[in-house]
Amino acid sequence: MTSRVALVTGGTGGIGSAICQRLCEQGHRVATNYRDEAKALAWQERMRARGCEVAIFPGDVSDPASAEQMVQAVEAALGPVEILVNNAGITRDTTFHRMRADQWHDVINTNLNSVFNVTRPVIEGMRRRGWGRVIQISSINGLKGQYGQANYAAAKAGMHGFTISLARENAGFGITVNTISPGYVATDMVMAVPEEVRAKIIADIPTGRLGKPEEIAYAVNFLVAEEAAWITGSNLDINGGHHMGW
Numbered sequence: 001m002t003s004r005v006a007l008v009t010g011g012t013g014g015i016g017s018a019i020c021q022r023l024c025e026q027g028h029r030v031a032t033n034y035r036d037e038a039k040a041l042a043w044q045e046r047m048r049a050r051g052c053e054v055a056i057f058p059g060d061v062s063d064p065a066s067a068e069q070m071v072q073a074v075e076a077a078l079g080p081v082e083i084l085v086n087n088a089g090i091t092r093d094t095t096f097h098r099m100r101a102d103q104w105h106d107v108i109n110t111n112l113n114s115v116f117n118v119t120r121p122v123i124e125g126m127r128r129r130g131w132g133r134v135i136q137i138s139s140i141n142g143l144k145g146q147y148g149q150a151n152y153a154a155a156k157a158g159m160h161g162f163t164i165s166l167a168r169e170n171a172g173f174g175i176t177v178n179t180i181s182p183g184y185v186a187t188d189m190v191m192a193v194p195e196e197v198r199a200k201i202i203a204d205i206p207t208g209r210l211g212k213p214e215e216i217a218y219a220v221n222f223l224v225a226e227e228a229a230w231i232t233g234s235n236l237d238i239n240g241g242h243h244m245g246w
């Protein structure tokens with residue numbers, strides 16, 4: 001298997017950690033960003049203890065200059081980015097009639113504009129080299145909408161339009177571009193939801209449980225494979241049957 005350079009944004013989070021681990025185990029050289037150095041160093045140690053070496057660089061993906069510097073730092077240390085997983089994300093939930101402008105803009109900047117900020121500095125290199133994998137971690141709620149998440153659902157739905165356009169533009173350059181739409185996965189993001197709301201969500205999932213971060217990482221690894229070269233412009237739903245159909 002070819003060892004590639006992989007940049008996973010938001011790698012220190014629940015799903016991001018599992019993606020980093022899985023890509024490491026496959027022999028890829030993995031990097032992520034951080035905003036809080038002390039927290040990131042402690043995370044890096046925990047990953048090392050699990051046998052996974054992840055290079056970490058400062059970077060706020062919602063800020064174009066910071067994202068570009070982060071990509072430059074990754075490429076200077078590890079080489080050109082060949083696999084990009086746009087995974088960093090936040091929620092600022094509230095019903096739209098109560099939503100403040102900062103709650104809207106924070107979510108759009110972090111979850112959608114970040115995709116421009118990080119992909120733009122890597123895409124030309126991928127085109128020149130004739131190989132690349134770009135994966136967006138969207139959400140079930142970008143497909144079906146969610147009460148209290150007009151900002152989040154708008155950003156996550158926007159990722160799909162980005163994916164299918166970028167996939168068309170780059171299909172002739174050995175680059176695949178895909179989206180993964182996870183359902184509810186047991187990470188800090190979902191554990192922050194009040195318990196009674198979480199119980200209702202679980203009751204609605206046909207498999208009767210939340211997803212595991214490793215189950216999302218498995219799909220990333222599938223799309224990254226050399227054999228996945230004909231899978232582009234697609235969306236992969238991973239949600240325990242919570243949302244089916246088109």
Ligand code: NDP
Pocket residue numbers: 009010011012013014015016033034035036059060061062087088089090110137138139140181182183184185186187188189190
């Ligand atoms: P976590 O909250 O566990 O992790 C989020 C990660 O994103 C953290 O590493 C965080 O870093 C990073 N991050 C947030 N804002 C920024 C920023 N401005 N710049 C750089 N990094 C940032 O979330 P999950 O692991 O649960 O979610 C990962 C992705 O999966 C998100 O895009 C989320 O929307 C999506 N998703 C999650 C689902 C779930 O059920 N958990 C369901 C569907 C989609 P820091 O520690 O610095 O904040």
